[in-house]
Structure formats: C-alpha cells, structure tokens
Amino acid sequence: MKVGYDLVKEQLFFRQELKERVFWFIHLRWIGAGTAIAITWAAYLGGQSLPILPLNIALVFILFYNTIFLYIGKRLEAFRPREVRPFTVFAHTQISLDLLCLYTLIYFTGGVYSPLLIFVIFHIILAGILLPPLSCYLYGALVIAALGGLVVLQDTGILPLKPVLFQIHLLHYRYGSSGISIPYLTFAAAILISAFLITSVKVSLRTKARSLLDVSHELDLINTKLTALYEMVKEMGSHSDLKGLMDSATRYATRIMGVKGCSIKLLNEDKRTLRFASVYGLSRDYTSKESIDIEKSPINLRIIQGSPYSISHIDEKDYFQYPEDILKEGIASMLCFPLRAEEDSTGILCVYSDKTYRFDEEDTKFFSLMTDLTAMAIENLQSSLARSWFTKKAVHQIRSPLNAIRSMLKTVIGGYVGGLNEKQKELLIRTDRRAELLGNLISDILRFDHDIKAIKRIKFLGLNPSMILKQVVQLYQSEAIEKGIEFKTEIEEIGNTMIGNQELLDEIFSNLVSNAVKYTPRDGLVRINLSMKGENHILFEISDTGIGISQEDIPRLFTEFFRADNAKAIEENGTGLGLIIVKEVVDRLGGSIDVESKIGEGTRFTCILPLSPPLRLYPKG
Amino acid sequence: MSTGRDILIIEDDRDVVNSLRIILESKDFTVRYAYNGKEGYAKIKEKTPDLIILDVMMSTDTEGFDLAYKLRDDPQYRNIPIILETGFTQKMAEDGPERFQHILGESWPVSYFMEKPVDPEKLLSTVQSIIKGVDTPC
Structure with missing residues (x-):
C-alpha cells in the first residue's frame, strides 16, 4: 500500500x-x-x-x-x-x-x-x-x-x-x-x-x-536508519558518564525506531531486580517504580536470560508485574532485547509503541543490532570509568605513605625530636626533596591522564587567544622579574575569533612560557610573539636565551618522560610531561609545533594553530 | 606544662598523626587524636576542643568534609576553628575543578587550609594565630 x-x-x-x-x-x-x-x-x-x-x-x-x-x-x-x-x-x-x-x-x-x-x-x-x-x-x-x-x-x-x-x-x-x-x-x-x-x-x-x-525507497529508509545509528554510536561514545550515555541511547532509539518511547533497565547488584536507568518518551508515573522484581515478571526474566521478546498486543496480562500501568501508559506493543556484555545480560533495552503489531521482522533485526551497539558502548564506558577509578585510588594509595614519610621527615628536620648535625640535616632535606619530586611525578601522571581524557570531551567556544596569552604572561611576570629575565612581547589583537577551548590553549601557553622562564638564566631574554598567519591560523612563537637543547635531544623532546640532562641540572623537580601535553594538545587542535635550539644559546618554539579545529573535533550538539 | 589549649587531630594516617602530635606538643598544646570521622565526633562530644585539624580523605573521599559540615550545622560546635589538611590544590589539578564545583558553589565549612604534607613551622604559626584569635573576646 x-x-x-x-x-x-x-x-x-x-x-x-x-x-x-x-x-x-x-x-x-x-x-x-x-x-x-x-x-x-x-x-x-x-x-x-x-x-x-x-x-x-x-x-x-x-x-x-x-x-x-x-x-x-x-x-x-x-x-x-x-x-x-x-x-x-x-x-x-x-x-x-x-x-x-x-x-x-x-x-x-x-x-x-x-x-x-x-x-x-x-x-x-x-x-x-x-x-x-x-x-x-x-x-x-x-x-x-x-x-x-x-x-x-x-x-x-x-x-x-x-x-x-x-x-x-x-x-x-x-x-x-x-x-x-x-x-x-x-x-x-x-x-x-x-x-x-x-x-x-x-x-x-x-x-x-x-x-x-x-x-530505492527501501534502500533510502535503510540508509537513513543506518546513518542515524552511526550518529547514535558516535554520540554514545562522546559521553564520559553512564547516565548521559544511556539518555542519548534512549533518545536516539526512540527517534530511529519511530516509536513512542524507549527505556533502559539495568539489573541491580542483587541480580533479582531491575531499575529504570534511562527513559525517553514515557511518563514519570510509569517509570517511577522503585524496582521490578524479575521473579514476578516472567517476560523480564526471559529477556534477562537471553531471549529477545516482542509483544504485539498487550493482552497477556500474566506476563507483567504491572500490566495495568502498561495499558494506562498507552503502550500497545513493545520490543525488548537483553543488553549483553559477553555472556551475561546486564539489562534490557525496550522500545514502546502505541500501535498494536508495530514491529516486524526487519525492525526486530535492526533493533537487535542497536541493542548490541548500546551494550558495547555501556560496557566500554564502564570499563574506562573503572580504570580511571583505579588510577585515582592507586595514586591516593601511593601518595598517602609519601605524605606520611614527608611529614615525619619534616618533623625530624625541624628538630622536634632532637637536634641534628648539619650533614644529617642536609641529607634529610635532600631526601625530602626527592620524595617531593616523586609526589609531583604522581600528580603529573594523573594530570596527563585527565588532560588526555579532557581533550576528548572538551567543549569548544569562541576564544580570544591574545587575551589568554596576556594572562599567562602576566602570571609568569613576577617569576621572571625575580630572576631578572626580560619579557619582550608582541601580541597582535586577534579578537574573539578562535574556536577552541580555554583550558587547552592555556595549557600550551603556560607550559611553554613556564619552561622558557625556568630554563633561562639570570638576566636573560624571553621573546613572545602572537600573530595571525594567513587568514585561518595563528602563529605563536616563544624564544629564550636559555640553556638550549642539544640536537640529539630534540627528537626526544615530545616523547614521554624525557628530560634533557642540562634541564635536570637546573630544575630537579620536573617530570618531563609538560611538553608531551603541549604536543598532544597541539595535535588535537589540528596544529603543529616546531623547535629550534642551540646548546647554550637558547630555544625557539614555533606553534601554528588553526582558528577552527578540524571538524572531527567538534562535539555533537 | 600545658598551655591548656586542646587540639584535636582527626586523620587516618597514624604516622601523620604522630608527626603532628610531636610538633604541636613541642609548643605545649594538649593534643588528642582520632583515626576517623566517627571517632573524632565522639571525642568532640566528650570535650569541645579549641581547634580541630581535619583530614579530608579518610575512609571515603569526603569524610572530612562531611564532618566539617556536620559541625558547622550544629550551633554548639559551629565556632570551633578547623584546619583542613588537604592535597587540595593537587587534587584540583588532577581531577579538574568541576569535581569540586558543588562544594565551591556553597559556603565553606572551614576557613583554614593546610597543604599536605604539613610544614611544621607553617602549622605552628597558623595554629598560634588561630588560637590567639580565639583568645580575643569578640
């Protein structure tokens, strides 16, 4: 017809x-x-x-x-x-x-x-x-x-x-x-x-x-559905919280299947009850139940055990724990699939229609695919969250004893438990500094992990790079004055024209400016330039009269944890992660960074960034 | 020869407690301690301390905060000064500020912070200035 x-x-x-x-x-x-x-x-x-x-x-x-x-x-x-x-x-x-x-x-x-x-x-x-x-x-x-x-x-x-x-x-x-x-x-x-x-x-x-x-019409429909499914998967992948991911899933599923609503029910820890974890298009009344006892709901039980279920006509009341609610909600048919993670079901994805006999074989096949993709996205995020949680926990566990060690060292160094001779004191002070370095390293690792994740789900806004750079320069001004280092800045007024993220841009500027100040000896000079390059890029240059980097060290500069020997001699407490983060951020923004340097003469970093990052970086919505 | 000033340390790391105790006792403060929030609260009820040094992360990430809020909301205890011992600036850098947004938005339950690991001289000068402030009738 x-x-x-x-x-x-x-x-x-x-x-x-x-x-x-x-x-x-x-x-x-x-x-x-x-x-x-x-x-x-x-x-x-x-x-x-x-x-x-x-x-x-x-x-x-x-x-x-x-x-x-x-x-x-x-x-x-x-x-x-x-x-x-x-x-x-x-x-x-x-x-x-x-x-x-x-x-x-x-x-x-x-x-x-x-x-x-x-x-x-x-x-x-x-x-x-x-x-x-x-x-x-x-x-x-x-x-x-x-x-x-x-x-x-x-x-x-x-x-x-x-x-x-x-x-x-x-x-x-x-x-x-x-x-x-x-x-x-x-x-x-x-x-x-x-x-x-x-x-x-x-x-x-x-x-x-x-x-x-x-x-050709059918192909069009399938194509539209697949495109929407692709969008759905992409959107699900952009979330860093489970609720956000599941809300996207139910919203997209409702739209793609062209139905009244959709829900994700997850199995509680007791493995005997289900709770509504995300709902779209259904009333609060319907979904406000605290939990569904799967023993009392044969359909949910069967789905959790692994068999998909399609109900074309809601008249077999015995199947449900709350049949009158389903009728009241105006649901006439539904299609439910188990969300499977490897062998076990972790929950149920359901779509609801107000028409009877709404779902045919094609719908069922397609929905099965959608359910598997959703289950994979959930599983993926869960394991990534677990990893983050573990990293954080582990860092805390490492830092606690470190803090205790340093507290005790400080107590000893302070002479609160009796006097020390100079030699003892000096060694203990060095011990404390090494312990401090260890603490910084741990912080940097965690920050690195956080930054890399942050880059992936960052929001882009209109930015004024000139202003951000000026703020960074100001921040390091006092440290520079203390060391007698002169700042020469030429910052072109670029205006609010850059699409980017303040934190990321700040990360680039801060790391490079702080390095320049750190590795430039007394009475040195740091030049900072920011200008437009062509119509679509900004050019950021920073050069110093610092210790420089040897030719063989340059290629290793942006690789993890590398610190040049002459840098270590000046600043003990570096971790070598700063430039890796800079490189990562520049890459993510679709820009490039180059370094020229001569030992004992100085270093120049040249960084080119596009005014708008590559399209793939834009978050959805 | 006690100053008569009673300081309560609530901190789950025994070695840190011990260090703090040694430092504070060197200036003749009376030091009591508790290894968790619950025990700490009991000690407060036992006798109201002049100052509390409180760790943030104990058995849970926010145990210290929870106790601080509980004290602030209790008229009997709201005026006890609290030094919050924290790797807070470090944590800000690690977790990103958004994690603390919900706290930053509200009024703080404490007015003093001390970076971990605690520097003995800084600790003493802070404690002394707070105690002095308590001394001054207002």
Whole structure:
C-alpha cells in the first residue's frame, strides 16, 4: 500500500520522464522537418515533379510551431515545473498539430496511397510513450477515422485527387471498389497493432520502474536508519558518564525506531531486580517504580536470560508485574532485547509503541543490532570509568605513605625530636626533596591522564587567544622579574575569533612560557610573539636565551618522560610531561609545533594553530 | 606544662598523626587524636576542643568534609576553628575543578587550609594565630 510520500515520489518520477520526452520530441521535430525540407528541395532541383509549395508550407509551419513549443516548454519548466497537467496538455497539442501537418502532407502526396502514410505510425508510438494507454488508442482511432474521412472527401469530389508522390503519371484512384479498402485496412491494422504493442510494453516497463522505485525507497529508509545509528554510536561514545550515555541511547532509539518511547533497565547488584536507568518518551508515573522484581515478571526474566521478546498486543496480562500501568501508559506493543556484555545480560533495552503489531521482522533485526551497539558502548564506558577509578585510588594509595614519610621527615628536620648535625640535616632535606619530586611525578601522571581524557570531551567556544596569552604572561611576570629575565612581547589583537577551548590553549601557553622562564638564566631574554598567519591560523612563537637543547635531544623532546640532562641540572623537580601535553594538545587542535635550539644559546618554539579545529573535533550538539 | 589549649587531630594516617602530635606538643598544646570521622565526633562530644585539624580523605573521599559540615550545622560546635589538611590544590589539578564545583558553589565549612604534607613551622604559626584569635573576646 502506498501512501503520501511514496505516491508523490512515484508521480514525480514519471512526471520527470514526461518532461524529458516532451523536450526530446521538440528536438526530433527539428531533425525530422529540417531533413524533409532538404529532401523535397533536393528532389525538386533534381528534376522530380512534386508539389514543392504545399509541402514546404506545411514543413515550415512545423518548424514555426516547434519554435513556439520550445518557448512554451521552457516557460512551463521554469514556472510550473511541479504540475503534470500542463505537460499533458502540451503533449496532446504537439501530437495533434503534428498529425494535422502530416495529414496535409499525406493529402498532397497521394492520400491513402501516399508513401508518407507510414509516418503516422510513429506518432501513435509517441502517443503511447507519452500518454496513458487510452489516449494512445484514441489517437489510433482518430488517425484511422481521419484517413477514412479523407478517402470519402476525395471520393465524393469535395477534395480534388492528388497524384501519388513520384508516380505522377499513374492515377490509382478508383473509389467505390475493393481496391481502396486493402491499403486502408492494412493501415488501420498497422495503427492498432502499434498502439497495442507500445501500450503493453509501456505498462510492463512502468511496473518494473515502480518496483525499482520501491527498492530505492527501501534502500533510502535503510540508509537513513543506518546513518542515524552511526550518529547514535558516535554520540554514545562522546559521553564520559553512564547516565548521559544511556539518555542519548534512549533518545536516539526512540527517534530511529519511530516509536513512542524507549527505556533502559539495568539489573541491580542483587541480580533479582531491575531499575529504570534511562527513559525517553514515557511518563514519570510509569517509570517511577522503585524496582521490578524479575521473579514476578516472567517476560523480564526471559529477556534477562537471553531471549529477545516482542509483544504485539498487550493482552497477556500474566506476563507483567504491572500490566495495568502498561495499558494506562498507552503502550500497545513493545520490543525488548537483553543488553549483553559477553555472556551475561546486564539489562534490557525496550522500545514502546502505541500501535498494536508495530514491529516486524526487519525492525526486530535492526533493533537487535542497536541493542548490541548500546551494550558495547555501556560496557566500554564502564570499563574506562573503572580504570580511571583505579588510577585515582592507586595514586591516593601511593601518595598517602609519601605524605606520611614527608611529614615525619619534616618533623625530624625541624628538630622536634632532637637536634641534628648539619650533614644529617642536609641529607634529610635532600631526601625530602626527592620524595617531593616523586609526589609531583604522581600528580603529573594523573594530570596527563585527565588532560588526555579532557581533550576528548572538551567543549569548544569562541576564544580570544591574545587575551589568554596576556594572562599567562602576566602570571609568569613576577617569576621572571625575580630572576631578572626580560619579557619582550608582541601580541597582535586577534579578537574573539578562535574556536577552541580555554583550558587547552592555556595549557600550551603556560607550559611553554613556564619552561622558557625556568630554563633561562639570570638576566636573560624571553621573546613572545602572537600573530595571525594567513587568514585561518595563528602563529605563536616563544624564544629564550636559555640553556638550549642539544640536537640529539630534540627528537626526544615530545616523547614521554624525557628530560634533557642540562634541564635536570637546573630544575630537579620536573617530570618531563609538560611538553608531551603541549604536543598532544597541539595535535588535537589540528596544529603543529616546531623547535629550534642551540646548546647554550637558547630555544625557539614555533606553534601554528588553526582558528577552527578540524571538524572531527567538534562535539555533537 | 600545658598551655591548656586542646587540639584535636582527626586523620587516618597514624604516622601523620604522630608527626603532628610531636610538633604541636613541642609548643605545649594538649593534643588528642582520632583515626576517623566517627571517632573524632565522639571525642568532640566528650570535650569541645579549641581547634580541630581535619583530614579530608579518610575512609571515603569526603569524610572530612562531611564532618566539617556536620559541625558547622550544629550551633554548639559551629565556632570551633578547623584546619583542613588537604592535597587540595593537587587534587584540583588532577581531577579538574568541576569535581569540586558543588562544594565551591556553597559556603565553606572551614576557613583554614593546610597543604599536605604539613610544614611544621607553617602549622605552628597558623595554629598560634588561630588560637590567639580565639583568645580575643569578640
């Protein structure tokens, strides 16, 4: 059964065909009439006797109205392209006028014996292609009747007889005898057979075109669904909290399946009750139940045990723990699949419809795929959250004893448990500093983990990079003054034009500025430049007169945990993670960073960042 | 020779408690201690201390905060000064500030913070300035 959209689409398809054909015939007419004029003149000039004047008048008339047709056709296409009726009328006009001219030519070239009679068949074929079968037969009847009329008119002497083309000496006309009926009936039979053949072929072609359209429509639907499913998976992957992920899943599932609502129920720790973890499109009343006891809900039990369930009609009340609620909610059918993580079910994904018998086999298959993808996304996030939790826990566990060690060391160093000699004190102070370094390292590892995760789910806003850089510079100004380091800044006013994230940009600027200050000796110089590079990039340069980096160390600079020997000599408490984070952030923003350096002379970092990050980085919504 | 000033340390790490105790006792404070929030609350009820040094993360991530809020909401105890011992700035850097947003938005239950590991001199000067403030009638 076709409704609305499908029907319109089919009509559009055939209308397009009609339009194309109409223009095609206009082209054919130029060729046909043009060639005919050329032939008549060639024959005439070659000494053949033929009615050159009436033939040419008719042919020129064809060219004339063809010009008008071309104009009308273009106007119709421009102003009323969506209406089918004008094009039908247009097709009728063309065929009628063509036939009229053809009959004029036939009359002047011998009437029923004219060799041009055969051309009538072409027009029947054309009518068959362009118009409905009935019109084709009507044209057939019309041309047969017209030829009959011509014979009668000539027979009765109303129209004078014309000689047959190129057979000027023979007058074949003997009306009233059976002689005339042979060519006439042959002609009539040829016309009717043509009409029959062309309309039959066309009907079968149309049927095929229709089924082709159906297939393409189905493919469209599947394509739309798959695209939506892809969007759903992408959206689910962008969440860092379980609730957000599941809310996306239910919202998308409702939309993609085109249903009333969707829910995710998760199995509680007791493995005996289910709770609504996320719901879309259902009332609060329906989902406010504290938990569903699966022992009392045979359907939920079966689903959790691994078998999907489709309920086409909610009348088997015994299946549910709260059947009256389902009816009250207006749910008429539902489709539920277990969310499987490896062997076990962790919950149930359900879609609900207010129509009975809503879900067919295709829906079931598709929903099964959707459920598996959702289960995978949930599982994925859960394990990543567990990993983060573990890292945090582990870091706390490492830091606690470290803090205790340092508390005790400080107590000893402070002389609260008795005096120390200088040597002892110095060693203990060094011990404390090494312990502090260990603490920093732990912090950096955790920060690194956090930053990498943060980059993935960061929100992008309009930023003013000049302002952010100025703030960073200000932050390090006092440290620089203390060390007698001069800052020379040239910061171009770029305005609020960058799409990015303040934290990330800050991370780049802070790390590089702080490094420059840290590794530049007293009375040094740090130059900081920010400018536009072309229309779409900003260029950030920072150079110092610091200790520099040796050539062999440069390639290792952006790899994890590397610290150059000369850097260690200056600053003991570095962890070597700063530049890795810078590199990671620059990469994520779609930019590039380069470093030039000479030992003992200084270092220059050149960083180019796009004003808008690559599209793949934009978070959804 | 006690100053008569009673300081309660609530902290789950015995070695840290011990260090703090040694430092504070060197300046003649009376030091009591508890290894968790519950025990600490009992000690407060037993005798109201002049100052509490409180660890944030004990058996749960926010045990110290929970106790601080509980005390703030109790008129009897709301005026006891509390030094919150924390790796807070470190934690901010690690977790990102959003984790603490819900706390930052509200009014703080405590007014003094001390970075872990505690620096003895800083601890003493903070404690002394707070105790002095308590001394001053207001």
